[in-house]
Amino acid sequence: MMMLQNADDLLIKPLENFRKEQIGLTKEQKKKFDKDSEKFYSLLDRHLHLSAKKKESQLQEADLQVDRERQNFYESSLEYIYQIQEVQESKKFSIVEPVLAFLHCLFTSNSLTFDMTQDFLPYKQQLQLSLQNTRNHFCSTREEMEDLKKRMTETHMICKLPGQSTIEGYLHSQERRALGITWVKYYCKYKKEGKSLIMTPTEQKTGSRQVSSRNPKTPQ
Missing domain, CATH: 1.10.287 (Helix Hairpins)
Incomplete structure (x- = not known):
């Protein structure tokens, strides 16, 4: 101003x-x-x-x-x-006198600005470093997000391929046996088109028995 x-x-x-x-x-x-x-x-x-x-x-x-x-x-x-x-x-x-007077004022202002710039220089450098780190973090995070989005999109498309299961994975089922209750591990495949669930028993690595249970069969 x-x-x-x-x-x-x-x-x-x-x-x-x-x-x-x-x-x-x-x-x-x-x-x-x-x-x-x-x-x-x-x-x-x-x-x-x-x-x-x-x-x-x-x-x-x-x-x-x-x-x-x-x-x-x-x-x-x-x-x-x-x-x-x-x-x-x-x-x-x-014409020359007003130009000279304005240039003198301009140079004086620039000299004051230079002094203020020198005082502000450490804060300016620190701010530049912080900005660069923030920008680098943003770029790396954006690349990770883009890669994650791409992989999730590809996974979503694979799950929807014809003839493939809608979802599949391991499932533990709680079953009542003669000596109590035990956990049985199944490999399950669920197909949305036919609303069918195929459960294939697998060999259990660990198991536990309980004396009683209110729910005879609770999937987890």
């Missing part, structure tokens, strides 16, 4: 004033010069076509009018030339 305010005060406003006061005044003088020129040339053309038969007093009055308009034309011409010269000379400092 300070830089913008300085740019407005030190650079833009002085250049706007130069444009309005110097160049604007010259433009107005040019309009007056064009008007006086047209008026003088028109009068001079009429004067050249005056009849020699007119009275001497009329011819003298016409000469005096031409002299007056010639004087106005000369004065307007000189003023216009003067304004052009003034603009050409004053712009050499009226």
Whole structure:
């Protein structure tokens, strides 16, 4: 905000004033010069076509009018030339001075900014390192998630292949025997299409018996 305010005060406003006061005044003088020129040339053309038969007093009055308009034309011409010269000379400092003042302010601000940057440098480096670690973690996590998503998608598609079981795996079933209750391990295949469950007993590695149970057969 300070830089913008300085740019407005030190650079833009002085250049706007130069444009309005110097160049604007010259433009107005040019309009007056064009008007006086047209008026003088028109009068001079009429004067050249005056009849020699007119009275001497009329011819003298016409000469005096031409002299007056010639004087106005000369004065307007000189003023216009003067304004052009003034603009050409004053712009050499009226434009350079605001630019120089703004550059001085800019360099001063940059010097202060450099000092602040040096003080902030350790925090900036630490933040950059933390950001890089966070980004690396994000990238590795994203790759793992994409790989997991791909494998889960492929597994889901394999489970839905025609002729394959919808789901299969080991299941322990609690069964009542003569001497109590025991666990029997089965390898089960369930097919959703026919709603059939095939249970194949397998050799048990471990087993346990209980004296009694309220549920004679509870799958797990």
